[in-house]
Amino acid sequence: MIWEIDDAPKAVEGLDENGRPDPAYAAALGLRTAPFGRRVLATVLELALALLLALPGMLVLVPIALDAVSGALDLDALFARDDLVWLIVGVSVSQALITAYTIVQLVLHGRKGVTFGKGLVGIRSINVRTLERPGFWRGAVVRYLLIGATFLVPIIGPVLVIAFSPLMDSERRGRGWLDLAAATWFVDVRAGLNPYDVKRMRIARKQFRTALHEEVAPLPSLATPTELHAPAEYVPTARFSGGVLGAHRTTGSGPTGAAPAAAAPGGPLTAAPAPAPVPASAVVPTPAPTASPGAPGAAPVPATGMVTGTPFTPRADAAPVPPAVPPAPAEPAAPVEPGPASASAPPMPPVAEAAAAPAAAAISPVRAVLVLDSGERIEVRATTLIGRAPSPAAGEGAVQLARIDDETRSVSKTHLAIQIARRGAMAVDRASTNGSALVRDGVETMLLPGHPVELRTGDIVNFGDRSLRVEQL
Incomplete structure (x- = not known):
């Protein structure tokens, strides 16, 4: 075994160019x-x-x-x-x-x-x-x-x-x-x-x-309101590297089916003009479905219609649109004769197919492999919480817990979270006491609490006195 002794002089921080304390x-x-x-x-x-x-x-x-x-x-x-x-x-x-x-x-x-x-x-x-x-x-x-x-x-x-x-x-x-x-x-x-x-x-x-990045102002929501006078309130549902998926939640009252509000550049939301009335000839009625004989007294379903839009008129300076290529005719499928067992069995409802999906997703693939400074490996299959005694927050769902032994107590109980993204993984500091930092290409950047940062292969994440390396994504 070879022992290396670092006999280089210790660098003193806080001195000016003349070596005097600043x-x-x-x-x-x-x-x-x-x-x-x-x-x-x-x-x-x-x-x-x-x-x-x-x-x-x-x-x-x-x-x-x-x-x-x-x-x-x-x-x-x-x-x-x-x-x-x-x-x-x-x-x-x-x-x-x-x-x-x-x-x-x-x-x-x-x-x-x-x-x-x-x-x-x-x-x-x-x-x-x-x-x-x-x-x-x-x-x-x-x-x-x-x-x-x-x-x-x-x-x-x-x-x-x-x-x-x-x-x-x-x-x-x-x-x-x-x-x-x-x-x-x-x-x-x-x-x-x-x-x-x-x-x-x-x-x-x-x-x-560490030079901290300036926190930019949040962008306006892209959620589409469903009512005329409803504010564009944003409800986050999931976060990915390509953007944020959200659902619009209405809080105001307005006429149902009105046109959505449109946001003018640099100004408040304004109501879009109401569409022109559709002529009666554009409404194609569809026959009302008949009630099943097994459900006596069922209320009849009212007839619905499909509204066709007004014809599109191109601008005078627009480029000519190439003619659409008609699709190739589909080959008729060969008829399948039902056997004696399939003829008597009732058709499988579509709910059974949806119920089988969670069972297939129970065993998630490995999305990232992390190597701790102690040599231990962590296979990330879902959101992974790292700390001395990690525990998920209320409503966080199913997570992985990675317990870190730290005698100096520089690592918080729930210090760091590794979240799964569409193309890899994200590191999020969970408001830890000693903070976390991302080291990439020799440059260390502090992680702002609650702000996810995309990880790359070879990145090093320092949390407290411990660290981990992203081995594979």
């Missing part, structure tokens, strides 16, 4: 700069907690330090105190708490971009180039060492570096001198995208890379 890219993903007021509040909360943990040691060391400064410190009297052991315990506990608090802050900031104060106010720290965690050494250790160095110049250093330097950012992203040195950026996870939500971040990056 603020427009981060804004397109949905990342928002943390407000300055909340950043100050997070710092104040962290300092307050640190002072609270250091309080036992400060109660012991501050009086001793004041005596040492004033020259009134007596070491013999200090070591002769009865409570010296408790003083040492208080200082040791305070130092241990401060050390543990600092280590926890460093680890959380480097790996999760969050600290005690940032977690309370809803902001996170990320690397400004990769938009991922800032890192332990540069993003956390270097930053905290610089913060400690600012206190070497009391009051002025912390105020200038921590408070005022973020206000001088030319990109207006609130990045101060500490952020420039640590390559960090504070973002607001309440009003914007949380960069540590891996699933949402992956979807945002994919949507930015």
